[in-house]
Amino acid sequence: MKVAFLLDTFPKTSETFFVSQIVGLIxxxxxxxxxxxxxxxxxxxxxEVEKHQLLKRTQYLIPESRQERLVAAGKIFLELVxxxxxxxxxxxxxxxxxxxxxxxxxxxxANVLRKxxxxxxxxxxFGPIGVLGQQLRERGAVQGPxxxxxxxxxxxxxxxxxxxxxxxxxxxxxxxxxxxSKFIRGKLIAAxxxxxxxxxxxxxxxxxxxxxxERRAVAGEPIxxxxxxxxxxxxxxxxxxxxxxxxxxxxxxxxxTIVGDGPLRDSLSTxxxxxxxxxxxxxxxxxxxxxxxxxxxxxxxxxxxSVLSSNxxxxxxxxxxxxxxxxxxxxxxxxxxxxxDSILDGQSGFLVPERDAEALAAKLAELIxxxxxxxxxxxxxxxxxxTEFDLSKRNDALVELYRRIRTWQPADTRPEPLPQRAQxxx
Numbered sequence: 001m002k003v004a005f006l007l008d009t010f011p012k013t014s015e016t017f018f019v020s021q022i023v024g025l026i027x028x029x030x031x032x033x034x035x036x037x038x039x040x041x042x043x044x045x046x047x048e049v050e051k052h053q054l055l056k057r058t059q060y061l062i063p064e065s066r067q068e069r070l071v072a073a074g075k076i077f078l079e080l081v082x083x084x085x086x087x088x089x090x091x092x093x094x095x096x097x098x099x100x101x102x103x104x105x106x107x108x109x110a111n112v113l114r115k116x117x118x119x120x121x122x123x124x125x126f127g128p129i130g131v132l133g134q135q136l137r138e139r140g141a142v143q144g145p146x147x148x149x150x151x152x153x154x155x156x157x158x159x160x161x162x163x164x165x166x167x168x169x170x171x172x173x174x175x176x177x178x179x180x181s182k183f184i185r186g187k188l189i190a191a192x193x194x195x196x197x198x199x200x201x202x203x204x205x206x207x208x209x210x211x212x213x214e215r216r217a218v219a220g221e222p223i224x225x226x227x228x229x230x231x232x233x234x235x236x237x238x239x240x241x242x243x244x245x246x247x248x249x250x251x252x253x254x255x256x257t258i259v260g261d262g263p264l265r266d267s268l269s270t271x272x273x274x275x276x277x278x279x280x281x282x283x284x285x286x287x288x289x290x291x292x293x294x295x296x297x298x299x300x301x302x303x304x305x306s307v308l309s310s311n312x313x314x315x316x317x318x319x320x321x322x323x324x325x326x327x328x329x330x331x332x333x334x335x336x337x338x339x340x341d342s343i344l345d346g347q348s349g350f351l352v353p354e355r356d357a358e359a360l361a362a363k364l365a366e367l368i369x370x371x372x373x374x375x376x377x378x379x380x381x382x383x384x385x386x387t388e389f390d391l392s393k394r395n396d397a398l399v400e401l402y403r404r405i406r407t408w409q410p411a412d413t414r415p416e417p418l419p420q421r422a423q424x425x426x
Contacts, residue, residue: 001120001402002031004144006133008126010036010058013043013286014230017203017319018125022057023048024204024395034058035113037105037129047289061109105132110141119144121402127154127167130177134170145175145405149201152316152337155179155187160312164191171197176405180317181338201401201426202341203317204394205385209289210326212382213297217371222253225364226299226329228292228320229306231262231283234313236305236334238271242357243305243364245275251368256281257299259292296327300374301367304333307354318342322389325349325381330374332363348381397426 003025005018025032034057049055113136122137122144124130130148137146148170159166171177171193178201179185185198225244229235237258244256258268258281265283272281287295296302302324306315317338321331331349333339343349350363367374 001025001399002117002144003033003402004116004119004122004142005032005034006122006124006129006142007034007036008129009038009040010034011043011045011049011054012040013046015125016046016048019046019048019054020204020206020391021123021395021398022054023052024391024398026052028395028399030399032057033116033119035109035116036060037062037109037132039064059112061112062105063108106135106139106141109136110139113141116142120406122146123402124148126151127158127170130174131167131170134173138169138173145408146173147176147178147402147405148174149178150184150188151180152184153313155184155191157309157311157313159187159191167191167193175408178401181341183337184316199401199426201397202389202394203319204391205319205322205326205389206391207326207385207389210293210323211297212326212328212378214328215300215371215374215378220253222255223251223301223368224299225254225256225301225303226259226295226324227257227303227305228259228324229304230260231258231264231268233264233309233311234306234315235260236307236354237264237268239307239355239357239360240303240305241268241271241275241277241281243303243360244277244281246358246361247365247368248277248280250365254280254368256303257284257295258282259284259287259295261286293327296324296329299329301364302329302331302333302349303360303364304331304339305352305354305357305360306334306336306339308336315339322385325378326385328378328382330367330377330381332360332367334360344380344384348377348384401426 005022007018011019022032022034034054036058039060109132122133122142124133124146127148127150133142133146133148136142174197176199177188177193177197178199179188180201180203182200185200188198189195227237227240229237231237244254248254269283272278304318304321308314315337321333321339321342324331325343325348331343333343333349333351334354335351336354340351345351352359352363
């Protein structure tokens, strides 16, 4: 198959899920082209991007600097006016297309995409990129069935900011939509998406990169807790830090490492100081994948206290939960979005209410007190991830999903109802 990935920024270290999908398709012999609005030059490149030379497959749609954009716009406009005026009219015709507010961006993108082949699937990650894909396909700049994957913010804070109508045309014209949880599915339906177009699709974890470790209790050894997350509101880090404050008097050998960085670093550091937790809590900053794996192996419990943020943002599937379980770490996390689908509550970990530091502390204390329970949960977590989230199996399922979408009728002419797809999960 010929597959196009339409992305916002590439490569991006916090969004490795589509790298895993791209690599899986390449390894299965499919042709993959990557189109991204922008190139991210501020972060280290994921090893898989370098290993598979994904940048050679990538074309960037928007010139980087304002000056480059102005020059490019002038050249594109003049070329179309003099040599392809009908194409210009097709791309920015106000009588044919609704005003999108990004006609210049459409011109940039169309200029890059005009020599692209017809694709078997055009896969857009995140709702706003799906809107761009729909606008480009409507104007003939890209061709192929349009699949959009929603992850969280795009149907949460983005809709709160722009209104549900922002996706009206995408929901009408898009061929299919995937999401990783029933919670996001409900949000899509509430925003106006046809339930028959929504497919529940779990993201995979490369379990070969996460060695299972049986963490048996060692006398005198500190209990090490770990969180891997961006330092942003929706990760709920203030609550996991406050939970540690509830625990340290009873468990003075506790160590809590927070891996990641972000805009809340200073405020979290201030909270740690105010609660006199400097000996117990460490903000470790960003770490490489190899460093994270070593920290996982040295830890005893994984914590993720995510919350619905004040601007309506929330988590997606929480793929880090699968990575932690793959190493045998028991989980304590909040009952948030897709998390109930991502762990086995009471078997591979515990779910607690959002914004409840005391409930979080209580479940952590139970695991600290019961090393045999940590072992049991660790084994069940690894088995759960092997069964439900193994990347190789998920990439096989992705190929099958693409094939099924290719056989569906265009959205405009699809007969109603389609009960066989109403609860489709792959």
